Amino acid sequence: MKDKIVLVTGAALGIGKAAAQAFAGLGAKLALADIHEKEGKKVLAELQAEGAEAFFMQTDVADYEVVKAFVAKTVETFGGLDIALNNAGIGSELRRTADFQLEDWDRVIAVNQTGVFYCMKEELSYMQKARKGCIVNISSMAGLKAMPNQIAYTASKHAVIGMTKTAALEYARQGIRVNAVCPVFTSTPLVDKLISMGDNMEQKLLRSIPMGRFGQVADIVNAILWLCDDKSDFVTGQSLPIDGGQMC
Numbered sequence: 001m002k003d004k005i006v007l008v009t010g011a012a013l014g015i016g017k018a019a020a021q022a023f024a025g026l027g028a029k030l031a032l033a034d035i036h037e038k039e040g041k042k043v044l045a046e047l048q049a050e051g052a053e054a055f056f057m058q059t060d061v062a063d064y065e066v067v068k069a070f071v072a073k074t075v076e077t078f079g080g081l082d083i084a085l086n087n088a089g090i091g092s093e094l095r096r097t098a099d100f101q102l103e104d105w106d107r108v109i110a111v112n113q114t115g116v117f118y119c120m121k122e123e124l125s126y127m128q129k130a131r132k133g134c135i136v137n138i139s140s141m142a143g144l145k146a147m148p149n150q151i152a153y154t155a156s157k158h159a160v161i162g163m164t165k166t167a168a169l170e171y172a173r174q175g176i177r178v179n180a181v182c183p184v185f186t187s188t189p190l191v192d193k194l195i196s197m198g199d200n201m202e203q204k205l206l207r208s209i210p211m212g213r214f215g216q217v218a219d220i221v222n223a224i225l226w227l228c229d230d231k232s233d234f235v236t237g238q239s240l241p242i243d244g245g246q247m248c
């Protein structure tokens, strides 16, 4: 990863923050995007204090012009783009489909689905010129199976897998790989919020994982690093469950 140019969306918290730290620790140059400016700048300061070359730009991945500007800034600042981690994502209130709020539907689809499309559109426009690159999109177990009371999240994460496969096929001959990871419930602020929403939710979620524990950010980051490494050079279009056995 030494001197690789790596872009991470949703880099202020959770999996994105941990991934940015891991890439920086391996010598990569980091372009960080997040909607939360204060938290994002905090991560930037931490990485710079460790000696990393990095910048942060406040970015809403649901806003095409802002995504375009962020990817352009990455290329201008570092002279290219080797790896993109399209990680920014949100959940919503838990409701059955008939009661699901229209504004929740619109925002979750805008961030989790359209945001990944916007990011890939811009990233691939640079990568195809360079004829190299690697993209990892963050889907979810909800991209592979139903998650009741979360129709928008489930739809958006299934869409991420479809978009991953489509882009992988389109660019396979140009040296660009596109994969996804599908984490099960992982200890981050996003899951803390989910746990706070329901009675005994923590136990219910834990019971659904055969290994009997939540994922840790390191579990997800290790898979991301492998998918971005030359060791996985022949792997593209895949959506890797990291799930403690849930899909068995």
Ligand SMILES: NC(=O)c1ccc[n+]([C@@H]2O[C@H](COP(=O)([O-])OP(=O)(O)OC[C@H]3O[C@@H](n4cnc5c(N)ncnc54)[C@H](O)[C@@H]3O)[C@@H](O)[C@H]2O)c1
Residues within 6 Å of the ligand: 009, 010, 011, 012, 013, 014, 015, 016, 033, 034, 035, 036, 059, 060, 061, 062, 087, 088, 089, 090, 111, 138, 139, 140, 141, 182, 183, 184, 185, 186, 187, 188, 189, 190, 191
């Ligand atoms: N934690 C889990 O259990 C879990 C499981 C499966 C998939 N995922 C996926 O992993 C990804 C990261 O999740 P996490 O658990 O680290 O969540 P998190 O809430 O801890 O972090 C998400 C980050 O994305 C940022 N973000 C939100 N909306 C944004 C927007 N519009 N534009 C830019 N940034 C935005 C947030 O500010 C935050 O920093 C998400 O796509 C999520 O759906 C998480």
